[in-house]
Every structure is written in structure tokens, then in C-alpha cells.
Amino acid sequence: MRDPAYQKVVFGLLEQIRNGMLLPGDKLKGEIQLAAELGVSRSTLREGLRLLQEAGYLQIKNGVGSFVRLPDGLIQNRLTTLESVGKMIERAGFQADSICRSVIHRTPEPGWRTALELSNEEKVVEILRERRADLHTVAVSLTIFPEQLVHDGFDQGISGSIFENLEHRFDRVVHYAVTRILAPNPNSTQDKRIIEQLNSPTVLLEQLHFDSNDVPVFLSLDYILTQEMKLTIRRERI
Known part of the structure; x- marks a missing residue:
């Protein structure tokens, strides 16, 4: 039949x-x-x-x-499209918001300095935010800016899209990002601190964002709860 x-x-x-x-x-x-x-x-x-x-x-x-929509309520993102975690949450039909936990001016980690092409004297502004969908935590985001770019512009926290903030307040437009999907490193003090805070299976989305001149603008580290969010990418055979 x-x-x-x-x-x-x-x-x-x-x-x-x-x-x-x-x-x-x-x-x-x-x-x-x-x-x-x-x-x-x-x-x-x-x-x-x-x-x-x-x-x-x-x-x-x-x-x-x-x-x-997805029947399991997962938040899904196609990695070939560059969009914020907040946008990912909204696309899934949830109300997105975030809580700014800290804003710190500090000496960058060696890897951050290299990625952002900073001199030995330059500092970064590190912003730690809890990302929520319908008031439920789905990720923790660590965003690292060169201090010389944002100065004290985020010292009182940040609201709205980082992309829009950069464009309208600092005249910098992000054109693309180089992305890596990683397992959080339990031997890293930073990763361990966030893993313990989330107390849930987590994947790390590391993204280095560039402007149209291939100059790095900021680095984002999104610790995503895998039981809440799903990352997908379409791969074609060549």
C-alpha cells in the first residue's frame, strides 16, 4: 500500500x-x-x-x-548564521533577557591578547552575563572587548544586542566571526567556575568577531546548557 x-x-x-x-x-x-x-x-x-x-x-x-517550532522546547541555532544568543532565544519563541553579573577592567589572558591582537600594555573589559529564556537560565556569556575600544562605556552593564551597541555607540560593525565549539576545560579556573555555577552539561561556543577590515572587535565565550539549547550546522559533501 x-x-x-x-x-x-x-x-x-x-x-x-x-x-x-x-x-x-x-x-x-x-x-x-x-x-x-x-x-x-x-x-x-x-x-x-x-x-x-x-x-x-x-x-x-x-x-x-x-x-x-520544536516540540521539546529546545533553542536551536544554525551556526552558519551569525546572531546573538538573545536573538537565538527569541527565534525559538521565548522572551529573552540577561543579567549582568560583572564588568571588569583587567589584564587579558594570554590567549585573549593574541586573539584580539593587543599589545602587552593593553587591557580588556570583561563582561559576565547570565542569559535567560522566559526567566530560565540557558547560558552564561563572557564577552571580552579591547579596553581602548569601549573604554568605560559598559561599566554600568549592557542592555540589548552587542552588535547594535557596537554599531551605534562605538561605530564598529561586526561582519563575521570565526567560531569554535569546545568542551569546557575542567582544568581551567575560568571554565571550572562557570561549570560549577551552571551545574549542568555544557558546551562552549567560542567566537572571535571581526569587522570588514578583518580586524578583531571582540571575543565571546558562551557556555551553553546542552539540555536547553541546540547548535546545528549543515555540511555539504564536495
């Missing part, structure tokens, strides 16, 4: 969600275009979308469209 036609819709869209082509918050294409791409009628498409909605993979807003 052949599978019902609506299963082409269910399996086709689930595959796109699972491989990261569709992320929570993404709006599906219109019915006519989506039905043509999947090779089904519009009535068959609607039945498939209804089943995905019941399973928790879609949120259908009448008069607006269909939006992807």
Missing part, C-alpha cells in the same frame, strides 16, 4: 527541520509555492501541516502563516 500523500509533507518538512534548513521561528513559504515544491495538492499540504502542528513542530497563525 502506498503511503498517504500527506506523508510527503510531514516527512519532507521534518527532514528540513532536523537538518537545520528550517529553524524555530522560521516562517514557511506560502501554500501555493510549498505545495508545488513538495509535489502535493493544497488540500494535502494543509493536512500535513495540521499533523505537524498537532505534533508540536508548527505554530499556525491564522492570517499570518505557519512557523517552525
